[in-house]
Amino acid sequence: xxxxxxxxxxxxxxxxxxxxxxxxxxxxxxxxxxxxxxxxxxxxxxxxxxxxxxxxxxxxxxxxxxxxxxxxxxxxxxxxxxxxxxxxxxxxxxxxxxxxxxxxxxxxxxxxxxxxxxxxxxxxxxxxxxxxxxxxxxxxxxxxxxxxxxxxxxxxxxxxxxxxxxxxxxxxxxxxxxxxxxxx
Amino acid sequence: xxxxxxxxxxxxxxxxxxxxxxxxxxxxxxxxxxxxxxxxxxxxxxxxxxxxxxxxxxxxxxxxxxxxxxxxxxxxxxxxxxxxxxxxxxxxxxxxxxxxxxxxxxxxxxxxxxxxxxxxxxxxxxxxxxxxxxxxxxxxxxxxxxxxxxxxxxxxxxxxxxxxxxxxxxxxxxxxxxxxxxxxxxxxxxxxxxxxxxxxxxxxxxxxxxxxxxxxxxxxxxxxxxxxxxxxxxxxxxxxxxxxxxxxxxxxxxxxxxxxxxxxxxxxxxxxxxxxxxxxxxxxxxxxxxxxxxxx
Numbered sequence: 001x002x003x004x005x006x007x008x009x010x011x012x013x014x015x016x017x018x019x020x021x022x023x024x025x026x027x028x029x030x031x032x033x034x035x036x037x038x039x040x041x042x043x044x045x046x047x048x049x050x051x052x053x054x055x056x057x058x059x060x061x062x063x064x065x066x067x068x069x070x071x072x073x074x075x076x077x078x079x080x081x082x083x084x085x086x087x088x089x090x091x092x093x094x095x096x097x098x099x100x101x102x103x104x105x106x107x108x109x110x111x112x113x114x115x116x117x118x119x120x121x122x123x124x125x126x127x128x129x130x131x132x133x134x135x136x137x138x139x140x141x142x143x144x145x146x147x148x149x150x151x152x153x154x155x156x157x158x159x160x161x162x163x164x165x166x167x168x169x170x171x172x173x174x175x176x177x178x179x180x181x182x183x184x
Numbered sequence: 185x186x187x188x189x190x191x192x193x194x195x196x197x198x199x200x201x202x203x204x205x206x207x208x209x210x211x212x213x214x215x216x217x218x219x220x221x222x223x224x225x226x227x228x229x230x231x232x233x234x235x236x237x238x239x240x241x242x243x244x245x246x247x248x249x250x251x252x253x254x255x256x257x258x259x260x261x262x263x264x265x266x267x268x269x270x271x272x273x274x275x276x277x278x279x280x281x282x283x284x285x286x287x288x289x290x291x292x293x294x295x296x297x298x299x300x301x302x303x304x305x306x307x308x309x310x311x312x313x314x315x316x317x318x319x320x321x322x323x324x325x326x327x328x329x330x331x332x333x334x335x336x337x338x339x340x341x342x343x344x345x346x347x348x349x350x351x352x353x354x355x356x357x358x359x360x361x362x363x364x365x366x367x368x369x370x371x372x373x374x375x376x377x378x379x380x381x382x383x384x385x386x387x388x389x390x391x392x393x394x395x396x397x398x399x400x401x402x403x404x405x406x407x408x409x410x411x412x413x414x415x416x417x418x419x420x421x422x423x424x425x426x427x428x429x430x431x432x433x434x435x436x437x438x439x440x441x442x443x444x445x446x447x448x449x450x451x452x453x454x455x456x457x458x459x460x461x462x463x464x465x466x467x468x469x470x471x472x473x474x475x476x477x478x479x480x
Contacts (some may be wrong), residue, residue, distance in 0.1 A: 040242065043321035043332070048451050049371045049396040053325040074206040077211030085220075085231075086238035089323025089330045092231035093220025100213035107207075107292035137327040141225050142394055143373040148327060151395030155325070 001169060013175065020180035030177040032080070034170070035060045041082040050151045054159035055132065056166070058085045062128050063163070063170040065106055066121045070099050077103040092138050098135055102128045118164075125163045130156055195235040196416065222458050229359065236361030239332055243364040246320030246325060247334050254318075254454040285351055285430045292428045296311045299385075311426055313457035315339040319354075319450060320364070327394060329372035331450055333365040335458065344467065346423055346459045352419060352430035352448040353377070355454050365458075369447040370431070370446050376420035379431050381414050388441055390416060390431055398432045400441040410434055411444050423463035 039057030046152055061080060064072055077099030084095040109124050133156060142148060210319050228474050230463035240274045261274045317335035335341050337360045345357045347367050355369040386409055388400045399414065402408065414434040420427030432444035461467060 018418050021199070040324040043242075043323065044246055044253075045324055048322065048324055048450055049329065049446065050326045050394075051323075051325060051329075055325045072208075075209035077210065078216070081213075081217060086235050087242075087323075089326035089328045091221055091224040091228065091328075092218050092235065093222070093224055095217070097214050097217025097221055100210050104207070104210050133327075138226070139221060140326070140328050141228065141374070142328055145373070145393065147397070148373055148394035151393075152327060166275065167340055 014178045015180040017180065020182050022178055023181050026179070026181075027177050030173055031064045031068075034173055035064065035080050036083055039080070039087055041053050051155050052158070054155065054162050055088070055136075056096070057088075058102065058131060058132055059125075059159070059163060059166045060170065061099065062102065062106070062125050063167045065103065066125060066171045066176055067167055071108070072103075074103050074107060075100070077101075081144065093144050094136055094139055098132050102132060105131075121167070122164060125167070126160050129159050129163065133159065232359045235366070236336075236359060236364065239364040239366070240318070240336070240361040242332050243320055243332075243336075243361075246332060246367045247318060247365075250320050250334070250454075252316040256296075257452070259455075268340070277315060282350060288382045289417060289428055289430055292380075292417045295384065296428055311459055311462075314345060314460050315341050316455055317458070318455055319367075319453055322369075322450065328374075329392070329394070330358070331367045331369055333357075333367060333458070334363065336360045336363045336365050338362050341458050342461075344461050346425045347456050347461070348429055348459060349448045349453040349456045351423060351453075352446075354448050354450055354453060356424060357458065369450055370398060375447075376432060377425070378419045379416040380419040381410070382417050382430075383414075386410070387419055387421070390444065393443075396446075397435070398444045398446060399438075400432070400434065400444050402441045405440060408437060408439070408441065410437055412437065412442075413429065415447075416444060420462060423466035426459065426462040434473040 005078055014022070024184050035057055038060040042053040045053060057080070061072070061077065081095035081097070081099035084099070085092045088095055105128060106124060109127075113120060133152060137148065137152060138144065188398040197243045204348070220231075220351045226455060231256070261278075315333075315335040317333045317339075319331050322331040323329065331354070333347070341357055341360050342344075343357055343359060347354045353370060355367040355375065358366045358368045360366075369392070370377060370390070371394065375392040377398075378391045379385065379390045379400070387403050389401045389403070391401060393399050402410075412434055416431045416434070418425040418427055418429045418431060429459050430447045432446050434444045436443040
C-alpha cells in the first residue's frame with residue numbers, strides 16, 4: 001500500500017470513501033465477539049493430559065487493548081471474564097478477578113511508560129499473560145507441586161511466542177471492523 | 185512518540201467523571217471476582233448450574249468439533265501408517281496395543297476370580313454402560329484437567345460414574361447438565377484412584393500430578409516390589425470404579441512407589457462409555473455422618 005493510496009480522497013485502507021461508511025454494528029461487536037470465541041476455542045481443540053493451549057480469550061483481550069486502545073472500557077474484564085469462567089476450567093470467579101486486574105495493570109503500565117513499540121507491547125502482553133497463568137494456577141484449587149509448575153512451561157512458551165501472532169490477527173480484525181460498506 | 189494521554193481529557197467534567205467511573209467499575213469487578221473465587225474454592229459446586237447450562241448450549245458445536253478432531257487423528261494415523269507399511273499397519277498396531285492391555289486385564293480378572301470364588305463364590309454380572317458419547321471438549325488451556333462429554337442427565341449420567349474408553353479409565357463424572365457432563369480426568373492433581381498391580385495383590389493409590397503422569401503410592405510400605413512396565417488396574421476399593429479396568433503403566437520407580445503413564449490418554453480417545461457407580465451403597469454409607477457426629 002503506497003502513501004498515495006492512503007492519502008487519497010477517494011479510498012483509504014478501509015475501502016472506498018464514496019457513498020460508503022463504517023458499520024456501527026461491526027465496529028462495536030467484533031472486539032467482543034472475537035474475545036468470546038477466543039474463550040471458547042481452546043475447549044474444542046484437543047483433549048490433552050496437560051495444559052497446552054494459550055489462554056486465547058485473555059490473549060485477545062490484551063491484544064485488542066494494546067492494538068486499539070480506547071475501544072474496550074477499563075471494566076471490560078468483568079463481563080468477558082464472567083463468560084470465560086464458564087468454560088475455562090478454572091474455579092468460577094478466577095477470570096472475573098484476574099481479567100479485571102489485568103485491564104487495570106495495563107492502564108498503570110501505560111501511565112508509567114506512555115511510549116509504544118513492538119518490544120514494549122510484547123513485554124506488556126507477556127507480562128500480563130504469564131502473571132495470569134501463574135496466578136490462575138495458584139488459585140485453581142489444584143494440589144500445588146513442582147510437577148504442576150513444570151507442566152506449565154510448554155504452555156508459557158507457546159503463549160509468549162503466539163502473542164505477536166495473535167496481535168497481528170487482531171490488527172486484521174480491526175481492519176475488518178472498520179471496513180466501509182454501502183449505506184443501506 | 186508518546187500518544188496523548190486518555191487519562192487527562194481536559195476540562196470536560198463529564199469526560200473526567202467517565203474515566204473515574206471506569207476505574208471504579210473495574211475495581212468493583214476485581215472485587216466481585218475475588219468473592220466469587222473464594223466462594224467457588226470453598227464450595228466447588230456453587231456455580232455448577234450456570235456452567236452446566238453454558239455447556240449444554242455449546243455441546244452441539246463440541247460434537248461437530250469432536251468428529252473433525254477424530255477424523256483428523258485418523259488421517260494422521262493413516263499417513264503415519266503409509267510411512268512404514270501402509271494403512272493396515274496402523275490399524276494392526278492399534279489392535280495389538282488393545283490386545284496387550286486386554287491380556288493384562290484378563291490376568292487381573294483371573295486372579296480376582298480365583299480370590300472371589302474362594303471367598304464367596306459370587307457371580308460377576310456384566311456391567312452395562314449407561315451412555316456412550318464422544319469427548320466434546322476439554323479445558324486445554326487450564327491447569328485443572330476437565331473433559332466434557334456430549335451426554336448428560338437426559339441419558340442417565342450422574343455424578344460419580346466412571347468414564348472409560350476401550351483402552352482404560354479416563355476419569356470420573358463431576359457434574360451433569362441436560363446434555364453435557366464434566367469429567368475429572370485422571371491426570372488432574374485432585375484425582376485419586378485406588379489401584380492394584382494387574383498380576384497380584386499389590387495395592388496402591390494412583391494420584392494425578394498435573395503434568396500428565398500419575399504418582400503410584402503404595403499402601404504397604406516396605407521393600408518396593410514394583411518393576412518398570414507393571415500394569416495397574418482399578419482395585420474396586422472406594423466403590424466408584426468396578427475392579428479390573430486398566431489404568432496406568434509404571435515408567436519410573438521412586439521410594440514409595442513410582443511414576444506411571446496413563447493407558448487411556450484423553451487426546452487419543454474418541455468414544456467413551458459411562459459406567460454406573462459400582463457400589464452405590466458403599467458410597468452412600470461413606471457419606472452418611474457417624475451417629476456420634478450428627479449431634480454435636
